Amino acid sequence: MLSEAAMTAPKTGEKKSLYEKKRHPFDLCMKTLIYLSAAITVTLLVGILLYILINGIGHISWEFISTEYSQRASSPEKGILPMIINTVYVVVLTLLISVPIGVCAAVYLTQYAKQGRLVSAIRFATDTLAGIPSVLFALFGMSIFVSGFGFGYSILSGCLTMAICILPTIVRTTEEALLTVPSSYQEGALALGAGKLRVTMGIVLPCAVPGILTAVILAMGRIVGESAIFLFTTGTGYDMPNSLFGHIMAAGRTLTVHLYTMAKDGTAENSLEIAFATSAVLLILVFLLNRLAGALSKLLRKG
Amino acid sequence: MELVISEKVQARRRLMRRAAFICALAFGLLPVLLFFFPYVDFNFGGQQYSLSGLTVLTASGMRVATHGGSALVGLPVLMRAAVVAAPVFGLVGAALLVMKKVVPAAVAYALCAVMPVVSILNSAEIRTDVVGLGITRVSIAYDWGMLLVLILGLAAALFAMGLRGVERLAESIFLVFACVSVGSVFFIMLYMVVTGAPAIWQAGVADFLFGAEWDLGNEQYGTLALTLSSICATAGSVILGVPVGLLTAVFLAEVAHKNLANIVRPAVELLAGIPSVIYGFFGMMVIVPAIRDFPPFHGKTIGLSLLAVILVLAIMVLPTIISTAETAMRAVPASYREASLALGATPVATIFKVTVPAARSGILSGVILGVGRAIGETMAVLMVAGNLAQMPSLLGAVRLMTSGIAVDINYATAAQRPMLFGIGLLLFIFIMIVNISFTYISRKGVQMDVK
Known part of the structure; x- marks a missing residue:
């Protein structure tokens, strides 16, 4: 498995010094x-980031992120405040639904269930569901929650659909976090006379908190970046919420959906500017979440 | 030392048990009363119907005034059954509780709580009936009777389980949540198969798979164009993305200085986290005009094309391939490299003849993950593909399976939506194949490492 040059050198009888550099065309070519x-990779990355930020940041102002949006071309109101609020709603509500269910399910699967065929079948199913494209979830949410249950295009429908979409990921990552807790901790607590519940709540879960938190932040990033599901389940409303809980049943576009509608069907002349500014806001948000997850996992490795 | 539980603690425990027992009994019996209270509200274009459980059971239907007279909207049988089943399960649970059969009682209560959800599921049938009569403004609201049955049933089940001690209560709560999350996973798969498969059957399996024309308006449901476009787009993006991704991974794992790699790696991770609409927007603003104005293609394309899709997807699969391949190459033991170098192979020859072959299972799974991402991508594709359902050509507009679903989701009638689930099922099968091969390869990789 030597390079060609090295194999042929002794045959020709030329004696070359060990320190003399040989030319390897293959090496040079591959190295280039x-x-x-x-x-190319770095240029693409920097190119995309710079393109969005340079075109977008100029249009971001306090007014842009603190005013309402109006569809009429003549209206001066072109802000994204309702979309920011909708995004926060969607993130909070989805996590409120999916994290308790996901964490409890992971606790059951790792601490209580008999490890065997059934649990590994469940794992395979959750892994498969984690790879399903979000448009299928959108289709499902649209048929079940929007028209089936009659929730209509609403934040609730979107959150329920999104919760099912991220549930497998949350279950899997929490399971992994729970499994890394050394069994000697649990055995020690059990030997001291603690019940299974106390071991789980007092030892295993607290030890796994950083891992679970990382999973939650990654899920947040995914919810913020998701667009297909929200486009078809929360709809494209852009009214300011008028009540804290009533808004759950109202239609509301998230930042990503706003970006999509502005870019694709924007009628106003400055809709492209709005699209650029929205994508810059999104990029900054995703970057912050990414850093937060990075810092947390660094903390985890240290702890 | 003798373990003594004081009288006081024992008395308190007895009191708590008694309270839990009474609560469980009362909460289980309340659904019977709620049978006579407002249960569900229907509003069909201004006509209001407020039904109690009893009316749901006995009424023959709801008379709805339409443009040309009136029609009777029937109530689904399953809905009637669910309405009756809730109080019956409540009674059964209470009886079991009195007979000291705690766990069966809790199960009966839980079933009682599930029944309102069953009736909610069935109200979709009423909605389609009413929409079929030409009434568009339909709203179905669930009255407090229904909500109370749900909440009381769950509370009663909890109290009943609580009689067996905190440990059993906690275990059953965890079990219920596990069932909910696993159940939702299986429900989605089942729903897709149950809705999609009959639709494919109805359209004719051969026509559905190999029919060239997809047109909802003319009821043409051939998906060949969509499938081929999806395959072409995925293959193209992988062909472009894999060499670049693999070589970048080599750069990060083997060639680059540690400090440089530590800058590039987080950047690649960030690339993975960028929302797909932003890729789509970038493609729309930069790649599409570039293709349109590229001199050799001038006048032949509007820019929205298969080529644009391939380029956008190639960028999107890069981070997946890079990070998986890099991890795999870093896992190759240093002794392999040292042995190769000691035999006189150059560093570059070592990389391509020792490290990369040793890491091939990891690299392959990275490629498969990339394929999975490319085949399932929707929004970015939707923004650059042009979305005409026609056979794929490099410079022509295409419609992929994913974007096909997204385009038609709002135009399909309730009767046509199963067809979209048919495409979804096809897509699901593709992804299953990708996933199973991924599991197979990564398992094989583990076996290789063990050897």
Whole structure:
């Protein structure tokens, strides 16, 4: 498995010094390709980021993020405050639904269930569901929650659909976090006479909190970035919420859906500017969440 | 030392048990009373119907005034059954509780709580009936009777389980949540198969799979164009993305200085976290005009094309491939590299003849993950594909399976929506194949490492 140059050198009888550099055309070629690929990747990344930020940041102002939005072309109100509020609603409500269910399910699967065929079948099913494209969830949510249950295009329908969509990921990551807790901790607590519930709530769950938190932040990033599900379940309303709980049954577009509608069917002349500014806001949000998750997992490795 | 539980503690425990027993009994019996209270509200274009459980059971239907007279909207049989079943389960639970059969009683209460959900599911049938009569403004609200049955049933089940001690209560709560999350997973799969498969059957399996024309308006349900476009787009993006991704991974794992790699790696991770609409927007603003104005293609394309889809998807699969391949290459033991270098192979030859082959199962799973991401991507594709359902050509507009669902989701009538589930089922099968091969390869990789 030597390079060609190294194999042929002794045959020709030329004696080359160990320190003399030999030319390897294959090496040179591959090395160029490696650097070229890395350069392409970095250029793409920096290009996309800069393109969005340069075009977007100029249009972000306090007014932009603190005013309402109006469809009429003549209206001066082109802010994204309702979309920001909708995004917060969607993130909070989805996590409120999915995190307790997901964490409890993971606790059952790791602490109580008999480890066997059934549990591994469940794992396979959750893994499969984690890979299903979100448009299928959108279709499902649309038929079940929007028209089936009659919730209509509403934040509630979107949150329920999104909760099912991220549930497998939350269950899996929580399970992994729970499994990393050393069994000696649990055995020690059990030997001291603690019941199974006390061991779970007092030892296993607290030890797994950083792992669960990382999973939650990653889920937040996913909810913020999701668009297909929300486009078809929460709808494209853009009214300011008028009551805290009543808004759950109202239609409301998230930032991503706003970006999509502005870019695709924007009628106002400045809709592209709004789209750029919205995507810049989204990028900054995603970047912050990404850093937060990174910091947390660093903390986890240290602890 | 003797373990003594004081009289006081014992008395308190007895009191708590008695309170839990009474609560469980009362909460289980309340659904029987609620049978006579407002249960569900129907509002059909201004005509209001407020039904109690009893009326749901006995009424022959709801007379709805339409444009040309009136029609009788029937109540689904399952809804009537669910309305009756709730108090019956409540009674059974109470009886079991009195007979000291705690766990069966809790199960009966839980079933009682589930019944309102069954009737909610069935109200969809009423909605389609009423919409069929030409009334568009239909609202179905669930009155407090129904909500109370749900809440009381659950509370009664909890109190009943509580009689067996906190440990059993906690275990059953965890079990219920596990059932909910696993149940939702299976429900989605089942729903997709149950809705999609009959639709494919109805359209004719061969026509559905190999029919070239997809047109909801003319009831043409051939998906060949969508499937082929999806396959072409995925293959194209993988062909472009894999070499670049693999070589970048080599750069990060083997060539780059540690500090440089530590800058590039988080950047790649960030690339993975960017929402797909932003990729779509970037593609729409930059890639599509670039293709349109590229001199050799001038006048032949509007820019929205298969090529644009391939380019956007290639960018989107890069981070997945890079991070998986890099992890795999880092896992190759250093002794392999050292042995190769000691034999006189150059560093580059070592990379391509030792490290990469040793990491091939990891690299392959990265590629498969990338395929999974490319085949399932919707929004970015929707924004750059042009969305015409026609056979794929590099510069022509295409419609993929995912974007096909997204385009028609709002136009399909209730009767046509199963067809979309048919496409969904097809997509699901594709993804299952990808997933199973992923599991197979990663398992094989583990076996190789063990050897």
